[in-house]
Amino acid sequence: MDKVSGSGFESKNEYMFGKMDMQLKLIPGNSAGTVTAFYLSSKGPASDEIDFEFLGNLSGDPYILNTNVLSQGKGDREQQFFLWFDPTADFHTYSILWNRQRILFSVDGTPIREVENMESREVPFPKNRPMRVYSTLWNADDWATMGGLIKTNWSNAPFTASCRNFNADMACVWPSNLTSASSCSFISTAGDQWMIEELHTSDQENLKWVQKNYMVYDYCTDLKRFPQGLPLECNIA
Structure with a gap:
């Protein structure tokens, strides 16, 4: 990325549910604003x-x-974390598991966040539209660093982040002529167990460890942002 333009790419396929990951190495040095x-x-x-x-x-x-996580254009469900390593020194694996029951965010195999499907409680959940995978690098110095107080230092440009080993082998490819999610909503082989995957006890402990030690923001605790009351899912045990 330089002052003229950012960069990015998208997957050739669209997917309806899947387990996808990619290795990233982030911009070293002063990356403020990016x-x-x-x-x-x-x-x-x-x-x-x-x-x-x-x-x-x-x-x-x-x-x-x-x-x-956004569903039907509605987002505002941010959780933010520091990482327990330097993400600019080497590649690390960032993974998304998306099935009908939940979304799991993981870093190097360690879960950091789980978003459960609570549609039965009128909480929107993405499950009806196929999605492509994207990776982008762009300037967001109006909000990205300290709420926009720290601007991008263009004397450090061009900024470079690296990606490798994108993997979507465990995902349902959405055919271009498909009009229903039905073909991506069932278990057909043992290799499709990601469609019903959930956190086991050890994963739940790792998730709690990350959220206790490295979470720095949770929208479900931000009363200033939601003065009329926290979102519904924040109050569901």
């Missing part, structure tokens, strides 16, 4: 999204990993 993203998104208005966004920072300060 956002490196790995995410799923549907086309059209009121889109669905599942987001990993890495918010750049000044040299010596840690990246913030922002996660979010």
Whole structure:
């Protein structure tokens, strides 16, 4: 990315549910104002999204990993984390599991966030629109670093993030002529167990460890942002 343009790519296929991951190495040094993203998104208005966004920072300060889930265009469900390693020193694997029951965000195989399907409680969940996988690098210095207080230092450009080993072997490819989600909603082989995958006891402990030690923001505790009351899912045990 330079002052003229950012960069990015998208998958050739659209997917309806899947277990997908990619290895990323983030911008070293002063990355303030930049956002490196790995995410799923549907086309059209009121889109669905599942987001990993890495918010750049000044040299010596840690990246913030922002996660979010949008359904029917409704988002505002951010959880943010510091990482327990330097994401600029080497490649690390960032994974999204998306099935009808839940969405799991994982880093190097360690779950950091789970979003359960609570449609029965009138909480929107992305399950009706196919999504492509994207990775982008762009300037967001109006909000990315300290709420936009720290701007991108263009003397450090071009900014470079690296991606490799994208994997969507465990995912349902959406045929271009398909009009129903039905063919991506059943278990056909033992290799499709990701369609019903959930957190086991050890994974739940790892999730609690990450959220206790590395979570720096949870929308479900932000009373200033939601003065009329927290979103419905925040109050569902």
